[in-house]
Amino acid sequence: MGNLSRRAMLGATGGLIAGGLLKTQADAITLDETAATPEGPPSAPQEAPQDPTKVIGRFTSDLGERAPGEQPRRIINRPSPSSSSRTPLQDLRGIITPADLHFERHHAGIPAIDPERYELLIHGMVDRPMTFSLSDLKRYPATSQLCFVECSGNGGAAYRTNAAREVTPQQIDGLTSTSEWTGVPLSTLLREVGAHEDATWLLAEGGDAAVMGRSVPMEKAWDDAMIGYGQNGEAIRPEQGYPARLVLPGWEGNAQVKWIRRIEISDQPFMTRDETSKYTDPLADGTARQFSLVMDAKSTITFPSYPNVLPETGWWEIRGLAWSGRGKITQVDVSTDGGDTWEPAELQEPVLSKCHTRFRHLWNWDGGEALLMSRAVDETGYVQPALKTLIDARGEGTSYHYNSIRPWKVESDGRVFFGQAEAQ
Amino acid sequence: MTGAREVRAIRLLRVALVTTIATVGCQSGGGPSGGGSGDGPATFSFGQDATPAQIAALDIDVRPDGTGAPPGSGSVEEGGRVFAAKCAVCHGPTGTEGPNDVLVGRDPREGFPFGATRGFRRTVGNYWPYATTLFDYINRTMPMTAPGSLTADEVYATAAYILYLNEIIPEDAVMNPQTLPAVMMPARDRFVPDNRTGGPEIR
Numbered sequence: 001m002g003n004l005s006r007r008a009m010l011g012a013t014g015g016l017i018a019g020g021l022l023k024t025q026a027d028a029i030t031l032d033e034t035a036a037t038p039e040g041p042p043s044a045p046q047e048a049p050q051d052p053t054k055v056i057g058r059f060t061s062d063l064g065e066r067a068p069g070e071q072p073r074r075i076i077n078r079p080s081p082s083s084s085s086r087t088p089l090q091d092l093r094g095i096i097t098p099a100d101l102h103f104e105r106h107h108a109g110i111p112a113i114d115p116e117r118y119e120l121l122i123h124g125m126v127d128r129p130m131t132f133s134l135s136d137l138k139r140y141p142a143t144s145q146l147c148f149v150e151c152s153g154n155g156g157a158a159y160r161t162n163a164a165r166e167v168t169p170q171q172i173d174g175l176t177s178t179s180e181w182t183g184v185p186l187s188t189l190l191r192e193v194g195a196h197e198d199a200t201w202l203l204a205e206g207g208d209a210a211v212m213g214r215s216v217p218m219e220k221a222w223d224d225a226m227i228g229y230g231q232n233g234e235a236i237r238p239e240q241g242y243p244a245r246l247v248l249p250g251w252e253g254n255a256q257v258k259w260i261r262r263i264e265i266s267d268q269p270f271m272t273r274d275e276t277s278k279y280t281d282p283l284a285d286g287t288a289r290q291f292s293l294v295m296d297a298k299s300t301i302t303f304p305s306y307p308n309v310l311p312e313t314g315w316w317e318i319r320g321l322a323w324s325g326r327g328k329i330t331q332v333d334v335s336t337d338g339g340d341t342w343e344p345a346e347l348q349e350p351v352l353s354k355c356h357t358r359f360r361h362l363w364n365w366d367g368g369e370a371l372l373m374s375r376a377v378d379e380t381g382y383v384q385p386a387l388k389t390l391i392d393a394r395g396e397g398t399s400y401h402y403n404s405i406r407p408w409k410v411e412s413d414g415r416v417f418f419g420q421a422e423a424q
Numbered sequence: 425m426t427g428a429r430e431v432r433a434i435r436l437l438r439v440a441l442v443t444t445i446a447t448v449g450c451q452s453g454g455g456p457s458g459g460g461s462g463d464g465p466a467t468f469s470f471g472q473d474a475t476p477a478q479i480a481a482l483d484i485d486v487r488p489d490g491t492g493a494p495p496g497s498g499s500v501e502e503g504g505r506v507f508a509a510k511c512a513v514c515h516g517p518t519g520t521e522g523p524n525d526v527l528v529g530r531d532p533r534e535g536f537p538f539g540a541t542r543g544f545r546r547t548v549g550n551y552w553p554y555a556t557t558l559f560d561y562i563n564r565t566m567p568m569t570a571p572g573s574l575t576a577d578e579v580y581a582t583a584a585y586i587l588y589l590n591e592i593i594p595e596d597a598v599m600n601p602q603t604l605p606a607v608m609m610p611a612r613d614r615f616v617p618d619n620r621t622g623g624p625e626i627r
Contacts, residue, residue, distance in 0.1 A: 081568060108565055121474055121482055129474040136470045192467045203485055209571040211564040213485060262482050271488050271554045273561040277546070280615065282538035288551075288611075292618040326622040380622030393626045395539035 074101060075170055081109040081209070084151070086174025089321065090302045095146070095348075095356040097177035099232045104239045105151050105175065107274075108209035111259055115243045120189075120227065124202070124265035127194025134243050137227055140184040145226065145249055147354045148323045150176035150295050152252035152279060155402035161387065163420035165409070169302045172406065172418065176323070178356035179240075181247045182230030186221050190265075199265045203272075204246045207261035214255040215269035215291070216248065224249050227260065250325030250354035251293045252400075254279050284395030295325035297384050298403035299332055299359065299376035310414035313367040318345070322357045324378035331377040332359040338371035338407065338423060339386070345374070353379075370410040371419050387420065486560040490605035493559065497600035498581025500588040506578050507585050510567045519589050524568075528589040536614045549590030553615050555607035558583040559599075580604065 047068075049055045072091035077084045085104040087097055097103075104110075115134050123129035154175035157163060199218050206212040216225070226247040229236055236242045241258030248256045254274055269275065269291070281289040299322035304310055318336075322329045328351055333342035348358035359374065376384040385393075387404040409419030486492040498506075508517070515521070519528035529547040538546060548558065563579045565571045574582065584599040593599075593607060620627045 108568065108571060121478065123474055123479045123483070129479060130471040131474045131478060132471040136472075139470050140468060141464060189471075192469070192471065205482075205485070209565060211484070211572065213560075213564065264483065264485065268487065268489075270485050270560075271557055272485070273557055276554060276557050276615070277548075277552050277561075282536070282546075284540045286536040286539070286614065287616045288536070288538065288614050289618055289620075290615045292620065294618075294620065294622075296620065296622075378622065381624050382622045383624065385626045389626050395541075397537070397542045397544075398539045 072101060074103065075174065082107045084175060086170050087177045089169040089174055089176075089300070090305055091170075092302075095178050095321070095350075095352075095358055096232060097179060097356075099179065099234065099237050099240070102149075102177040102179060102231075102237065102240055103151065103175045105253060106208070106210075106239070107212055110238050111208040112238070113207060113243060113259060118207075118243050118261075120244060120260060120263070122189060122193045122195075122263045122265070124263075125196040125199040125267065126265055127196075128192075130193050132189065134229065137184050137229060137244060140188050142182055142230075143185050143226060144180055144182040144230070145224070145247070145354075146178060146180045146350075146352050147247070147249040148176055148178045148295075148356050149247075149253045149256055150323070150325075152254065152292070152295065152400040153402075155298075155404075155406075156399075158404065158406060158418075158420055159387070159390075159398075159402040160396075161420065161424050163418060165417040165419070165421065166306055167418045168307065169300055169305050169406075173298075173300050175253070176321075176356070178323075179231045180233065181226060181228040183226040183228035183244070183247060186225035186227055186246075187223075189227065189263075190221060193265075195265050199267055201266050201269045203262070203264040203266065203270045204255070204257040204260055205262040205264070206241075206257045207259040212254075212257050212274065213270060213272040214257055215266075215272065215275055216246070216255055216293075217291075218265070220248055220251065220293075248293070250295060250327075252279065252295060255293055279400060281394065281398050281400050283398060292401060295323075296401060296403045297324035297326065297329065297376045297378040297382050298322070299329075299374040299384055300406040301334075301372055301374050301408050304372070304410065304416045305408050306417050308416045310365060310410065310416070312414075313365050316363050316365055318361040318363050318372060318374075320345075320359050320374050322347075322359055322374065322376040323355060324376065324380075324382070325354055326382065327379040328353045329357040329359075329376055330379050332357075333375045333377070334359075334361040334363075335373040335375070336363055336370045339373055339405070342375065365410070367412060369412050371422055372408040372410060373405050373423070375405055387423070484560075484564055486556045486563070488554045488556050488605060490556065490601055493556065493601035493604060494576045495601065496576030496580050497598050498577050498579070498584050499598050500581075500584045500593070500595050502577070503581035503583070503585025503588070506574070506582045510570075510574070511582065514568060519586060527586055530591060530610070536611065547590065548586055549592060549610060551611050553609055553612050555583065555587060555592075555604050555609055558586060559604060 072088040074085035087101050087103045118134045119131045121131050155173050158172050201215050202221055204214050204216055227244050228247040229244045231240055244260055245258040246256050246260050281292050299320055301320040303319045318334055322332045332345045334345045335342045345359040345361040351357050385404055390404045407419035407423035409417045409422045514524040515527050520526055526545045527548050529545055530549045559579055562582055580599040587593045
């Protein structure tokens with residue numbers, strides 16, 4: 001199992017792995033030269049000796065790093081100020097996304113912001129317009145929430161009946177990540193400025209070169225919105241909005257404005273580009289759905305998936321992630337026969353609202369062809385639809401919110417491919 | 425004005441009441457009084473009052489009704505010069521060639537088939553519902569090589585030129601805080617609120 005995963009990863013990121021091994025070998029030479037000094041071995045990673053019990057290990061270090069053979073990487077869409085990179089879902093365990101593997105979507109690059117000069121302005125329909133420094137924000141009573149952030153364009157490659165076969169979970173759905181976000185509830189700041197009760201919308205605006213602006217209903221602002229400054233126990237990474245961002249649990253990533261510098265309270269939406277020209281969902285009936293902010297329930301199998309190869313028949317654990325922007329995942333069903341029959345998968349605790357949830361299902365592979373599927377159900381009773389159901393509801397030309405079932409085809413020789421085409 | 429003052433006074437009173445209730449709640453909950461921990465007050469005053477100048481420096485949004493549109497004006501002809509110098513490199517000489525977003529095009533003239541088929545490019549002319557969004561977006565982040573560097577006159581002119589290329593305003597039109605919000609975009613009435621609610625129905 002471990003060898004298999006590693007082989008799959010080597011196939012996807014061979015060049016990077018090779019680079020890592022080269023660096024490790026150079027470090028090993030350094031180790032030999034210094035091993036006899038009174039200081040003992042250096043803290044840099046060393047090449048594995050034949051018998052680790054016969055060699056003193058390296059010392060402590062002020063910053064850890066990954067094992068040389070475990071080097072998951074994001075996939076970069078294109079080198080451009082407006083671009084994205086994708087989380088290696090198939091390489092992760094549990095529900096947390098390491099902060100340096102959290103997906104990225106920037107519209108004008110990653111800004112460099114001086115935390116000492118950072119300010120958040122809140123104004124508009126308020127009694128008292130105010131600015132908050134980073135230390136002001138951190139002084140307020142804090143809250144933390146584990147929740148996913150997902151780009152609403154995630155999964156576009158799967159929204160076609162002739163989807164490519166040789167694509168990984170990362171390539172299809174890598175624009176979703178889960179972190180523990182820490183910050184101040186936005187409701188605390190709204191009380192502080194005296195936000196008017198008849199206000200219905202706010203504009204959240206970023207301090208990047210896109211000056212990204214999105215309108216957010218006040219109902220969400222008063223509910224579980226947060227001005228986040230912490231991510232997985234440390235300061236938010238620059239790519240994720242350092243020093244502070246808007247966190248809207250369960251809602252599309254674009255509205256969770258990073259590098260947030262201004263909030264204007266209003267009684268109407270602002271109709272920015274990214275809620276009119278973009279991030280709207282044209283429908284087959286000749287309309288376009290606007291402010292489609294909640295992410296519907298979705299799941300995907302992360303193992304086995306392309307480019308895995310099952311080396312032998314027998315017991316394999318089908319593993320994956322499920323999540324819903326409307327609350328908790330209550331059930332994930334797994335099918336190995338293309339949706340003819342379904343069995344409930346095990347949900348791995350913790351099962352949290354608006355958060356990646358692990359599912360797993362033991363499968364005794366008999367060596368025949370199989371079409372694997374997962375189907376998430378959330379606490380509202382929403383059931384993740386088949387692709388055809390979603391196309392019937394919205395039209396094949398629609399954009400965003402591509403949450404249909406992800407099929408994976410297992411060939412009789414053990415090779416696994418994305419199985420959208422076979423699922424029709 | 426008296427009415428507004430009264431409203432403000434009522435709001436302040438409400439804040440005071442909330443503060444009182446929060447304090448009482450803390451005490452009745454058995455928490456320590458007199459500076460200890462507990463539920464805390466409703467407000468903390470950790471931030472600073474924002475001055476009108478601070479707000480004006482950041483308050484750049486322009487809304488569909490024209491709120492926030494700064495003084496200035498620009499003609500189609502002036503916009504053509506700005507576009508050629510600063511926009512065409514990414515959007516093409518006529519706004520149709522790319523390599524970045526295609527800005528110009530009315531195809532198809534009838535209907536709004538973007539959900540039904542994949543066959544049509546979405547442009548300012550066939551998809552954008554509000555002309556004010558053009559000003560807001562160009563002003564806040566264009567051109568990509570020098571974001572936010574255009575004057576208000578240049579932004580009005582560029583918006584005018586793009587609207588003209590899309591055959592929405594005539595060649596002699598001038599865009600300013602009054603005329604821009606009055607432009608009726610072809611796709612204005614196509615946008616509907618989100619009707620997804622969770623539950624069993626797939627929408």
